[in-house]
Amino acid sequence: MKRVYPNKDVCIGCHICELACITAHSKSKDLILAYTVERGQNGLSSCKHVHEAGPVCVALSCRHCDEPACVAACISGALRKDPETGRTVYDREKCVGCWSCLMACPYGAIARHPLEPKIVKCDLCHDRPGGPACVAACPNQALKQEER
Amino acid sequence: MTYVIIGNGVASLGAIEGIRRVDQKGKIVIVSAEDVTTYGRPLISYLLAGKIGPERLALRGPEYYEQNNVELKLGTTVTALDTAKKTVTTDKGETVAYDRLLIATGGVPFVPPIPGVKGEDIYSFTTLAHAKTLIELSAKIKRAVVIGGGLIGLKAAESLHDRGVSVTIVELAPRILSGGFDEKAGKLAGNRLKNVGIEVNCGVTAKEIQRGKNGRVKGVLLTDGRFLECDVVVVAIGVVPASSLAKEAGVKVERGIIVDDKLMTSAKDVYAAGDVAQAKDQLTGEHRVVPIWPNAYNQGFASGRNMAGAKQPYQGGLPMNSISFYGLPTVSVGMVNPPEADKNYDVIAQLDEAKETYRKLVFHEGKLVGYVLVGDIDKAGMYTAFIKFEMKLDDKAKDELVNAGPEVFLWPPELFNQTWNPEPAKAAR
Numbered sequence: 001m002k003r004v005y006p007n008k009d010v011c012i013g014c015h016i017c018e019l020a021c022i023t024a025h026s027k028s029k030d031l032i033l034a035y036t037v038e039r040g041q042n043g044l045s046s047c048k049h050v051h052e053a054g055p056v057c058v059a060l061s062c063r064h065c066d067e068p069a070c071v072a073a074c075i076s077g078a079l080r081k082d083p084e085t086g087r088t089v090y091d092r093e094k095c096v097g098c099w100s101c102l103m104a105c106p107y108g109a110i111a112r113h114p115l116e117p118k119i120v121k122c123d124l125c126h127d128r129p130g131g132p133a134c135v136a137a138c139p140n141q142a143l144k145q146e147e148r
Numbered sequence: 149m150t151y152v153i154i155g156n157g158v159a160s161l162g163a164i165e166g167i168r169r170v171d172q173k174g175k176i177v178i179v180s181a182e183d184v185t186t187y188g189r190p191l192i193s194y195l196l197a198g199k200i201g202p203e204r205l206a207l208r209g210p211e212y213y214e215q216n217n218v219e220l221k222l223g224t225t226v227t228a229l230d231t232a233k234k235t236v237t238t239d240k241g242e243t244v245a246y247d248r249l250l251i252a253t254g255g256v257p258f259v260p261p262i263p264g265v266k267g268e269d270i271y272s273f274t275t276l277a278h279a280k281t282l283i284e285l286s287a288k289i290k291r292a293v294v295i296g297g298g299l300i301g302l303k304a305a306e307s308l309h310d311r312g313v314s315v316t317i318v319e320l321a322p323r324i325l326s327g328g329f330d331e332k333a334g335k336l337a338g339n340r341l342k343n344v345g346i347e348v349n350c351g352v353t354a355k356e357i358q359r360g361k362n363g364r365v366k367g368v369l370l371t372d373g374r375f376l377e378c379d380v381v382v383v384a385i386g387v388v389p390a391s392s393l394a395k396e397a398g399v400k401v402e403r404g405i406i407v408d409d410k411l412m413t414s415a416k417d418v419y420a421a422g423d424v425a426q427a428k429d430q431l432t433g434e435h436r437v438v439p440i441w442p443n444a445y446n447q448g449f450a451s452g453r454n455m456a457g458a459k460q461p462y463q464g465g466l467p468m469n470s471i472s473f474y475g476l477p478t479v480s481v482g483m484v485n486p487p488e489a490d491k492n493y494d495v496i497a498q499l500d501e502a503k504e505t506y507r508k509l510v511f512h513e514g515k516l517v518g519y520v521l522v523g524d525i526d527k528a529g530m531y532t533a534f535i536k537f538e539m540k541l542d543d544k545a546k547d548e549l550v551n552a553g554p555e556v557f558l559w560p561p562e563l564f565n566q567t568w569n570p571e572p573a574k575a576a577r
Contacts, residue, residue: 005568005569005570006568006569007569008564008568008569051555051556051557053555053557056557058556058568060556060568063567063568063577065577066577067449067577069442069536071445072162072442072445072446072449073441073442073445073468073470075188075189075190075191075441076188076191076204076207077188077206077207077208080208081165083168093204094204096191096194096199096200096204097472098190098470098471098472099470099472099477099479099525099528100441100442100468100470102470102479102525102526102528102529103468103470103479103481103525103528103529103532104442104468104529104532105529105532106529106530106532106533106536106537107529107530107533107567108527108529108530108533108554108556109529110529111526112525112526147572148570148571148572148575
């Protein structure tokens, strides 16, 4: 399957991927509304997180592992592997907010939703034409979606 | 190839998914005493608390078993196993032949021999049936005593309290959550329970369960002489492996069923996984029974793959628990209570009682081997990485981990690259 691979050597830490992510997952699909309104009102937050250490930075999110620790740990069946697409899929309705996935994922790719007992995790923008918004928005090709 | 799986908990589900990674055709037959498809067992506390309805319990969708070509024999107990003939016999008089068998019968509640414990009004809390019984009961009763201050006991107490029952917990150990958590984490969790009105008594246990002339429970006499009036008693001391079937069939059993690195038991083509198995622990390399959810799934998955012929060893389990008490999240992973006298362990603990946050990191020979987080748990997974991948930390890296948190740049460069931006041939998936 095609996964998103971040390259720390060319990442410039601009956080544009995070903004693209919240826009893609917003109701309005508008950057300004997503940032100024939905973030505060609905707890809209990015699945992507830029990690920085001095001059080095990298934008990380769910790796859609072949054998995900989050799926093994999920007590509600909200997380499972889609055998057809290979994605690690999340069913928000089933989630009870036990945080087992957040504990089990060694990639730190799962976050608590700020307002509800739900998680925030990359869905590879599966219903977005053109693929993941973060990859499309990256100004320096530090994020690539490809088969490896 | 016919795979027969006894039990339908999460280990069984993991096994289906493990088998199907390797073998899409073989027939899978599940024989389960419980009359329901696999459900999120820990969700029974959410159900009892009224936080979710029964429609949210199923771990996979209704089409799952058909899609995976799984035949279900629910409400059916396996009464005998013949490892020579490779058959199991059920309580319905049926004999089922297997090529590969998985024993995933889980655990059964341990009920200590307290005087008065046998009879009416004594309940366990490990199955959906138990939860349904307690839901019905909660409308009729006023007071309950929960014996056991571990995860099951505390969740039973919290859920019953949410149903309007007045609950008292008694725990023999000097603190609650003595298994996976430490004193300070236990205290923070205990305070939450006390604040909502759940009484927590540590260092005592039930000496006798007293009954009236009609045989119904009147209350619990404690070892310190106090008497707690109650209508029902929930015994939640722990679970013991449901290994009698294996034992009777001559399969080697210690505390749990002994398995090798492919989860095969002493009997050829018979495997075991989950709470019934005594499987490898990643950190110590020892074989132990660690009845926790992710281990059960992972053992099921590994056994499934190996039953289907993949020859991939089980990498070993890591104890881990994530659980919230009235909104206070707690996480505990790995070795959290190292032997106090052992100078090779270095423990760093920071408690903020006002903020209800706690962080404890346990290092051993330059590696993180365990941690506890209360309140602020957002970086839990990144701490888990250091334990799971057994990353060696020099003094500088350890300082950074302690002071700045578990940053991904502390990873060894090879692991970082292989994980996040691998050469196509080296991709770790």
